[in-house]
Amino acid sequence: MTDTEDRTATKGGAAGRAAADAAPELDPQAARAALRRCRRIIVKIGSKSLSGDAWDRLAAEVAALRGRSGRSLVIVSSGAIALGVAKLGLKSRPKDMAWLQAAAAAGQSVLMQRYEEAFGKVGLLVAQVLLTHADLADRTRTNNARNALAALLEAGAIPIINENDAVAVEEIKFGDNDQLAAMVTPLCEADLLILLSDVEGLLDGDGRRVPFVRSVAREARHLAGASTSGVGTGGMASKVEAARRATLAGSHVVIGAAREAGIITRIVSGEDVGTLFAAVPQRLSARKHWIAYTLRPRGAILVDRGAAEAIGSKNRSILAVGVLGVRGTFLPGDxxxxxxxxxxxxxxxxxxxxxxxxxRTARKKREEAGDDDVVVHRDDLVVLPSE
Structure with a gap:
């Protein structure tokens, strides 16, 4: 683990649970006011929101924020597949994987051309950054991406991040850019993630905007639904989950309507727009966030109640004696x-x-299991927030 990986490190393996327990005490007005102090902002914009003069409006807002306050911004952009569908003359978004990849390849250059033209008009440079889940699942490649993004921001460029859909088979089928934005949040050490959508925020059962969410499990998850646009792959459920993960990395998150004039500026000014998910008081370190929310488990370890208690409240390692069994096939380091x-x-x-x-060593004490009876060391263990 390097210094750059854990500049936001927290103490104790139960940090996630402690943060979740503290979240209900957050004050909405204080959380809105905190948005005015955010210095590094990620803006995620979806496919359906990228039409007409959307690029020009986005560029104008980014330029205004950069000029007035010196904030740094990163954009996570969908749109390559949708633009590729139009470029290839397809009637709708294809379901076949080869055609999805073809549309992504055809549309990516168009997407970047739109960004370059719009941002060039306001004197800003953009830089394309294509990532796959495999890039972020590998710690060395993750750190390389972190360093490249830091260098681009230092140079004054606006990174435009997108999934490399032309080669990322599984990500097209299962991933979306809401989750990518949540994974990039600790990578960029962002303190605000803005998820732009075609709706004004999370809506309640009567169609009214929910202005503030303290607990995703209790207040938001049941209100979220899947994507119905036919253009993108995400939806409100994906945005709510992305918000939960980003807040655990120490970032505030706002879901807002891309069509609203000056929406980014209004959010950063602390106005009551969109739905705000406030950052937890005690964030996960970048490395622990990576373990919990970027890596995909290769299997499962079943522990007894004593081990579960020791893990959750005492920050203990998982020892062989507390293991009831395993599921799946995994290797050391998985x-x-x-x-x-x-x-x-x-x-x-x-x-x-x-x-x-x-x-083989499950339920055995050290003298039976051997000198190394640690199944998962506490330094590599992340307690998930209590729901």
């Missing part, structure tokens, strides 16, 4: 889910041993 006797996932971590070795 990400694993940690499950309690009730079947609830309580943590994620990096395995110190393979699935076969963990199964």
């Amino acid at each position: 990400a694993v889910a940690v499950v309690d006797p009730d079947g609830t996932e309580i943590a994620r971590g990096l395995a110190r041993m393979s699935a076969s070795d963990a199964a």
Whole structure:
């Protein structure tokens, strides 16, 4: 682990749970006021919001914010596949993987051309950054991406980040840029993530905007639905989950309407627009956020109640004696889910041993298991926030 990986490190493996427990005490007015102090901002804009003069309006707002306050901005942009569909003369977004990749390849150059033209008019440079989940799942490549983004921001450029859909097979089928934006948040050390959409924010059962969310589990998740636009792959459910993950990285998150004039400026000014998810008081370090919310578990470790308690409240490692069994096939260094006797996932971590070795040593004390009976070390373990 390098210094740059954990400049926002928190103490204790139960940081996520402690942060979630503290979140309900957040004050909406104080949280809105905090937006005015945000210095590094990520703006995610979806496919349906990129039409007409959207690029010009976005460029004008970014230029105004940069000029007045010196804030740095990063854009996570959808749109390559949608533009490629039009360029290739297709009637609708294809379902076949090869055609999706073809549309992404055809549309990516058009997307960047639109950004270059719009931002060039206001004197700003843009730089294309294409990422796949495999890039962010590898720690060395993640750090390389972090350093490249830092250099671009230092040079005064606006990074335009998108998934490399032309080669990322699984990401087209399962991923979306809301989740990419949440993963990029700790990478850029952003303190504000703005998720622009075709609606004014999270809506309640009567169609009214929800201005502030303290708890995603209690207040937001049941209100979110899937995408119905036929253009993008995300939806409100994806945005709410992305908001939850980004707040755990220490970033405020606002879901707002891309069509509203000056929406980014109004959010940064602390106006009551969109739906605000406030950053948790005690953030996860970049590395622990990566373990919990970027890596995909290769298997699961089932622990007994004593081990579950030690993990959740005492920041203890998972020892062989507390393991009931394993699921899946994993090797040392792979990400694993940690499950309690009730079947609830309580943590994620990096395995110190393979699935076969963990199964062989399960329930055994150190004298039986051998000198190294640590299945997951506490330094590689992240307690998930209590729902």
